[in-house]
Amino acid sequence: MCGIVGYIGTRTAYPILIKGLQRLEYRGYDSAGIALMDNGNASLYKCKGKVRDLENLVSGQNIAGTIGIGHTRWATHGLPNDVNAHPHKSMNGKFILVHNGIIENYASIKKMLTKNGYKFQSETDTEVLVNLIENIYLEEKVSAETAVQTALRMVVGAYGIVVICLDEPDKLIASRKSSPLVIGCGEGEYFLASDATPITEYTDRVLYLNDEEIAVVSTNGISLKNLNNEAKELVISRLNLSIESFDKGNFPHYMLKEIHEQSTTIADSFRGRINNDMTQIMLGGINEVIPRIAKAKRIVIVACGTSYHAGLVGEYLFETFARQQVEVEYASEFRYRDPIIEEDDVVIAISQSGETADTLAAIRMAKEKGALILGICNVVGSSIARETHAGVYTHAGPEIGVASTKAFTAQVIILTMMAYLIGKRRGFISDETYHSLIEQVLEIPDKIKEILKDEDHIKEISQKYVEATNAIYLGRGFLYPVALEGALKLKEISYIHAEGYPAAEMKHGPIALIDDKMPVFVLGTKDKYYEKIVSNIQEVKARKGKVIAVVTQGDTTIKHLADDVIEIPEIDESLSPILSVIPLQLISYYIAVMRGCNVDQPRNLAKSVTVE
C-alpha cells in the first residue's frame, strides 16, 4: 500500500528518493511522485504508473536539492491518475505533503475549506489535509509544526505523513497514526520511510514513530513531540537487516526466491528455540506469559489474508495438542463485531508486516478488554509487534513478493512450536511424543529441499492448467487451511478464479462445477483422513474433473486415480501443512508466469494493507 520516502541531509535527494520508492514498490501502488526542495524552491513531479514512468517524466528536469519527499500511491479516494498522485500542494503553495492512510472526515473538512475559498484539483482526502494545514497556518499565523499539530488533532482516520513548508524549507515534518513511519538516523542526514526497506542501505539506527507523535527533522537533529506539543523521548532502535535480503539474487522473481528460501527460513524460525537434546522448545518472547497462555480458556487468533490461513492451521494445532478452545477471526470482522473477550482469553495476532490496519485495530480493542495479546510478526519493530504484550518473531527475513509464501510457513512453524509447548505444559503430550515431534520439526528444512528438487515436474504440471478459468482446492483436517491458501495463491497472482474447500463440503455445492475442464487440487497425504480423501477424489473423477494430488512419497492408491501427483516426504500430520503448501505455491507461481502475469506485483494488491 502507499509508500512514503523522505530525505534531508547534504546529498542530492533525488537518487535516494527514487531508490527508496523502488524499494517500496513491493507494497503495491498505481502512481508515484516526488517533491524536491532546492534553496527554498520546490519542484514537484508525479504521474500515474510505475517509478520508472516517474523517472522518465523527471528526465532532463531540475533534480537539485538536498531535501525531498516521495510517494507511491495505492488509490483509495479517486482514480489512479496524475492529478490524484502524491505529493499534494496546498492551494497557496505553502505546503507539500505525502500521505499514507485515509482521512475519514475529509468531506466535512473539505466543506469548511471550500467556504474559506479553497479550491481542489484532485479527488483525494490528502489534498484536503494539506489545505487544512495551510488554512490553519495562514489564519492562525503559527509555525508549520503547530499548523500540522492543530490539523492532525482535527482529523479522524489514519495517516502517515511527511510535510514540507515552503516558508520553513530546512525541515521535514512527519507524523503518524495507525499508518507506519520510520526515520533512519545517519550522520547529519535522515531517511524517512513507510518501512525500513529503503533505509537499510544507509543506516541501521532507526526511530519508529508512535501514534500521534510529530517529528520535526532537520540536518541538526530530530525534535519529537505529541500532538499536544509535549516533548517525547527519542528511542533509537537498531535494525538487523542486510541489504542482500532485499535482492532477487539469481531468481527471476522475488516470489520464486522466497519459495526456495523456505528450507532456510524455517530453520531460522526454530533456530535457538529448540535445545540440543531435542527435549525442549523455548520461545523467549512469550516465556513469561506461558503460565497465562496455558491457563487460557480460549485462544482467539486474529489475522488477514494468508496470515488468517496460518491462524486456521493454528486452530487445529492448539485443539489437537493443547486441548484449548480456539477461534480464528478475520481481523476486519472481529474489530467491528463487539466480540466477547474475557480477561482470561489470549488473543494472538498473526501478521507478516505487523502493520495490517485491521489486525492492529483488532488487538487494540482486545487489549482494552483485558485479554493477553500476543503477536506472531515477521517485521521486527512493526506496530503490531510493538503493541502486543509478548510475541514471537518469525525471522523469515524480508518478504517482497506480494503473494506471501515463506512468511506463511514461518507463521505455521511458530504456531506449531507454541501448540506443542503449551500442550506439553498442560499435560496432553507425553515426553516421547514431544521428542518425536521436535525431531520432525528439525527435519523440515531437508524435506523442503527434497520437494524443491521436484520443481521441473511441478512446472510441467502447471503448464497443463495454464488455460484454466476456475480451480478447486480440497483438503481435510490440518490440510483444509492449506487448500484455502493454495486457492488464494492461484487467484491473487494468476487471476484464475479458485476456491478452497474442506473436501467433504464439495458435495454441498462445488461438485456442481466439476467437468472435464476443472482442475481440482487435492491434498491427499497419508493421515487419518486418507481413505476419505480417496473417496473424494473418486467423486471428482466420476465427474471427469482433473485431479492434481499432493501425496505422501510411495503412495500408490491416489497415483492410480489422479491425473497428476506430486510426492512429498512423510511427516507427522501436524507438520504436513508446511510441506504440502510448497507444491501449491510453485504451481501458482508457474501458472502465473506462463500467463504473463506480474507475479511479484499483482494488479490491485498491496503487500502491506495499512488502510482498513
Ligand code: G6P
Ligand atoms: C495483504 C497481502 C497478503 C497478506 C495480508 C495480511 O493482503 O497481500 O499477502 O497475507 O495482506 O498481511 P499481514 O502483513 O498482516 O500478514
